[in-house]
Amino acid sequence: MRPLLAPEQTLQLYQILKKLGTAMEALQFIDLAGEIQEDSRGFSFYPLKGRVQDPGRLPADFHLVSIAPGQTRGNHLHPERWEWLYPFHGRGLFRWEPRPGDRQEQEVSGRRLLIRIPPGVPHALHNPGPEPLYLLAWREGESAAAADSVPYSLG
Numbered sequence: 001m002r003p004l005l006a007p008e009q010t011l012q013l014y015q016i017l018k019k020l021g022t023a024m025e026a027l028q029f030i031d032l033a034g035e036i037q038e039d040s041r042g043f044s045f046y047p048l049k050g051r052v053q054d055p056g057r058l059p060a061d062f063h064l065v066s067i068a069p070g071q072t073r074g075n076h077l078h079p080e081r082w083e084w085l086y087p088f089h090g091r092g093l094f095r096w097e098p099r100p101g102d103r104q105e106q107e108v109s110g111r112r113l114l115i116r117i118p119p120g121v122p123h124a125l126h127n128p129g130p131e132p133l134y135l136l137a138w139r140e141g142e143s144a145a146a147a148d149s150v151p152y153s154l155g
Contacts, residue, residue, distance in 0.1 A: 029113055
């Protein structure tokens with residue numbers, strides 16, 4: 001089955017709908033203080049537990065990411081799928097644009113934060129250094145779009 005829209009058309013539609021004020025779910029920074037289990041050996045965390053509707057579909061999208069000091073990953077949006085990020089080592093500057101022209105950023109660090117990104121929200125993660133930034137990432141939901149990731153520069 002062919003997608004209804006090409007990636008550039010999907011992005012144009014997204015921008016038009018946002019300008020018209022179409023309601024969109026907000027990006028979330030989820031505090032994990034009550035979910036991290038710690039003892040003298042270290043910590044454990046089950047990032048998918050209670051959050052994912054169909055965990056059986058995740059293995060292909062669940063991945064480990066490293067970002068070298070001074071580098072940025074992302075600068076894209078996912079037209080139809082949710083993305084989850086769990087930064088567990090290092091510091092980063094998370095940038096997103098909930099509405100066209102409304103660029104926001106938040107510092108992320110440690111292992112007590114989970115980021116939930118709605119479909120259509122441009123985002124990027126920058127590592128200002130001095131050490132690598134590591135995170136787990138996964139996407140959720142079906143995508144009929146030709147491109148699951150559409151480039152979108154946040155600078």
